[in-house]
Amino acid sequence: MKTIELKSPYLIFVGDTVESSYVKTGFGLVEWRRDLCKGQLSLSGSGVDVGLPTMTLKQAAESGVKSMIIGTAAVGGSIPESWLDTLVEAASRGIDIVAGVHTRLMDIPRLREAAEQSGSRLIDVRVPPTDLPVGTGKKRTGKRVLMVGTDCAVGKKYTALALEKDMKAAGMNADFRASGQTGIMIAGKGIPIDAVVSDFVSGAAEVLSPDNDPDHWDVIEGQGGIFHPGYSSVSMGLLVGSQPDAFIVCLEAGRTHILGWNDFELPPIAQVIDRTVEIGKQTNPAIRCVGISVNTSSLNGAERQSYLDELSAKLGLPCVDPLKDGTQKIIDRLNKEFN
Amino acid sequence: MKTIELKSPYLIFVGDTVESSYVKTGFGLVEWRRDLCKGQLSLSGSGVDVGLPTMTLKQAAESGVKSMIIGTAAVGGSIPESWLDTLVEAASRGIDIVAGVHTRLMDIPRLREAAEQSGSRLIDVRVPPTDLPVGTGKKRTGKRVLMVGTDCAVGKKYTALALEKDMKAAGMNADFRASGQTGIMIAGKGIPIDAVVSDFVSGAAEVLSPDNDPDHWDVIEGQGGIFHPGYSSVSMGLLVGSQPDAFIVCLEAGRTHILGWNDFELPPIAQVIDRTVEIGKQTNPAIRCVGISVNTSSLNGAERQSYLDELSAKLGLPCVDPLKDGTQKIIDRLNKEFN
Numbered sequence: 001m002k003t004i005e006l007k008s009p010y011l012i013f014v015g016d017t018v019e020s021s022y023v024k025t026g027f028g029l030v031e032w033r034r035d036l037c038k039g040q041l042s043l044s045g046s047g048v049d050v051g052l053p054t055m056t057l058k059q060a061a062e063s064g065v066k067s068m069i070i071g072t073a074a075v076g077g078s079i080p081e082s083w084l085d086t087l088v089e090a091a092s093r094g095i096d097i098v099a100g101v102h103t104r105l106m107d108i109p110r111l112r113e114a115a116e117q118s119g120s121r122l123i124d125v126r127v128p129p130t131d132l133p134v135g136t137g138k139k140r141t142g143k144r145v146l147m148v149g150t151d152c153a154v155g156k157k158y159t160a161l162a163l164e165k166d167m168k169a170a171g172m173n174a175d176f177r178a179s180g181q182t183g184i185m186i187a188g189k190g191i192p193i194d195a196v197v198s199d200f201v202s203g204a205a206e207v208l209s210p211d212n213d214p215d216h217w218d219v220i221e222g223q224g225g226i227f228h229p230g231y232s233s234v235s236m237g238l239l240v241g242s243q244p245d246a247f248i249v250c251l252e253a254g255r256t257h258i259l260g261w262n263d264f265e266l267p268p269i270a271q272v273i274d275r276t277v278e279i280g281k282q283t284n285p286a287i288r289c290v291g292i293s294v295n296t297s298s299l300n301g302a303e304r305q306s307y308l309d310e311l312s313a314k315l316g317l318p319c320v321d322p323l324k325d326g327t328q329k330i331i332d333r334l335n336k337e338f339n
Numbered sequence: 340m341k342t343i344e345l346k347s348p349y350l351i352f353v354g355d356t357v358e359s360s361y362v363k364t365g366f367g368l369v370e371w372r373r374d375l376c377k378g379q380l381s382l383s384g385s386g387v388d389v390g391l392p393t394m395t396l397k398q399a400a401e402s403g404v405k406s407m408i409i410g411t412a413a414v415g416g417s418i419p420e421s422w423l424d425t426l427v428e429a430a431s432r433g434i435d436i437v438a439g440v441h442t443r444l445m446d447i448p449r450l451r452e453a454a455e456q457s458g459s460r461l462i463d464v465r466v467p468p469t470d471l472p473v474g475t476g477k478k479r480t481g482k483r484v485l486m487v488g489t490d491c492a493v494g495k496k497y498t499a500l501a502l503e504k505d506m507k508a509a510g511m512n513a514d515f516r517a518s519g520q521t522g523i524m525i526a527g528k529g530i531p532i533d534a535v536v537s538d539f540v541s542g543a544a545e546v547l548s549p550d551n552d553p554d555h556w557d558v559i560e561g562q563g564g565i566f567h568p569g570y571s572s573v574s575m576g577l578l579v580g581s582q583p584d585a586f587i588v589c590l591e592a593g594r595t596h597i598l599g600w601n602d603f604e605l606p607p608i609a610q611v612i613d614r615t616v617e618i619g620k621q622t623n624p625a626i627r628c629v630g631i632s633v634n635t636s637s638l639n640g641a642e643r644q645s646y647l648d649e650l651s652a653k654l655g656l657p658c659v660d661p662l663k664d665g666t667q668k669i670i671d672r673l674n675k676e677f678n
Contacts, residue, residue: 137568137603194538198573201537227621229476233576234537240571264476275617282566 002129002207006098006188007066008036011057011090012050015083016043017072025100025182026050026071032161032186038065043086048072057089067096067123069185077102087111094118100125100181125184128196128204135202135241137283142212143338145290146244147222148276150251150266151258152231155322156222157183159250159293162322164219166331174217177208179238183221193223194234201234205241217334220244226275227267228258236279243283246334247276252295253307269315290337291330292319341468341546345437345527346405347375350396350429351389354422355382356411364439364521365389365410371500371525377404382425387411396428406435406462408524417442427453435460439520464523467535467543474541474580476622481551482677484629485583486561487615489590489605490597491570494661495561496522498589498632501661503558505670513556516547518577522560532562533573540573544580556673559583565614566606567597575618582622585673586615591634592646608654629676630669631658 039055105122178190224231280287318329378394444461517529563570619626657668
């Protein structure tokens with residue numbers, strides 16, 4: 001087994017957090033995988049409510065919960081002392097603990113002991129599998145669509161999840177493939193590509209979207225940006241290893257510079273498309289762009305529509321805000337191009 | 340300290356190897372850093388001779404040797420039982436042990452104890468530093484020339500070392516920067532770029548060639564190939580983080596396909612140049628190619644010269660086999676372009 005795999009159903013642990021923005025993973029799980037979530041557990045009893053039934057660990061274990069997912073971030077990114085009793089009790093009850101925090105779960109002695117005794121697993125979704133291969137570049141069966149960003153934090157994961165949902169609703173054979181920690185928690189499996197040693201990045205991407213049915217689409221979460229001064233090699237390895245048939249450029253309307261790298265202007269969208277095609281051709285000569293996904297939250301209603309219309313006319317591609325418009329226009333394009 | 344750093348002078352350990360081709364690192368050290376090498380030690384007494392005075396560990400310690408470098412590979416890439424007594428004795432005498440094998444030196448209990456007691460270091464040159472930053476893309480002072488390969492194993496390290504030597508001989512201010520394990524042993528410092536987690540590859544490349552004097556050249560060892568199905572993301576991170584002013588394309592005459600990836604034809608040289616310029620512009624808009632380094636060992640004398648002449652005429656660049664012609668023509672081009 002070369003990807004991380006979680007067991008469902010889940011209990012979402014929201015700790016003692018009262019700030020909703022810290023509980024992104026918990027809300028993401030409820031939004032995208034409500035059917036896998038049995039309940040929530042907050043320490044204070046009055047913490048953030050992600051909209052699931054409140055459960056004790058005893059109730060969770062009795063109702064068949066297999067994993068407790070830490071759905072919140074603590075200040076500093078580690079595991080606070082105040083969470084420990086609960087995590088240890090969950091592990092003792094045979095429930096897997098799943099986290100994406102800086103502290104390694106295995107490095108907490110009480111927790112490791114509890115897990116060893118019960119046989120439950122401690123899963124750090126930031127830690128990639130150890131037996132990843134070097135990329136072969138060999139053509140795989142099935143079809144792949146990769147999210148490509150002009151930058152980090154532009155909605156690549158959201159777009160992929162929305163696309164998977166809409167494709168499935170349309171009766172298509174599709175699966176979201178997670179390449180980052182939050183995506184892995186939502187998908188229940190995946191590989192944290194940016195944590196993979198660089199020799200194995202494209203190999204990891206190959207493992208992430210293996211051979212599949214001819215009509216099957218892997219909807220692959222993107223990472224970084226191909227023009228990013230810090231992360232472009234992550235994006236390149238993911239692109240080369242994914243050998244996508246199609247890609248979607250994701251961006252945020254109004255952003256002018258690379259987030260946190262203020263000396264770097266964002267590349268024009270057409271340039272992102274061209275560069276992605278050039279590099280993607282190494283492993284899939286037929287690669288093409290099938291749409292643009294825009295986070296338009298900074299625009300008002302009238303601006304929003306004219307922004308998308310102008311972009312669409314300019315690039316000759318469907319342009320949508322998946323949060324507001326859904327992804328049907330992009331799916332239509334995919335079907336037109338690949339049927 | 341963010342790069343590996345070795346202490347000289349060295350004792351070269353050649354083990355019980357009788358096959359010269361296994362002792363590449365040992366011969367490389369003698370060829371490029373003879374002044375740092377005090378002696379050699381072979382287990383059988385009749386092993387491969389790298390051309391240094393034979394020494395016992397006692398003699399080595401007394402003559403001031405600071406590091407014993409494992410200059411040979413064993414079958415399987417690990418450390419054979421038969422080497423252990425010698426490694427332990429060296430560590431006990433306070434001599435650092437330096438290796439680039441699969442077995443981690445720290446994982447051998449006897450060796451770890453000996454090193455802890457004497458204060459000597461166990462240095463695995465395959466293990467990158469732990470505190471590498473994410474790449475910033477910020478312009479650094481000094482000048483940089485990067486070796487770029489059409490493929491792996493085409494002479495990138497050799498070219499960089501030859502160039503450093505010839506630049507120094509010409510009175511220029513230059514330093515070889517090692518990005519791979521053998522290079523690190525030869526240079527005495529560096530970062531094994533391909534072993535760095537992908538999020539930090541361009542940051543590692545930034546650390547490898549830090550700010551320097553305006554007239555100083557970093558001569559940077561390349562890795563992989565920008566069109567390589569397995570390793571292109573390593574090459575990209577190194578390119579973006581190195582922000583080279585100039586680069587040299589390295590290739591082997593007669594090679595038609597990527598070594599070990601027989602379905603992939605080698606890219607044309609002009610395409611390697613174009614792609615390197617396109618990507619390199621992200622962090623250095625003035626990047627340019629200054630020459631071609633060809634391993635011509637497969638060609639006879641007459642073929643060799645006409646091959647280089649034709650290539651030079653076609654590309655408008657100096658083309659040399661550094662092993663046979665030296666690198667002066669490329670240095671002339673560098674000086675013309677950057678003075």
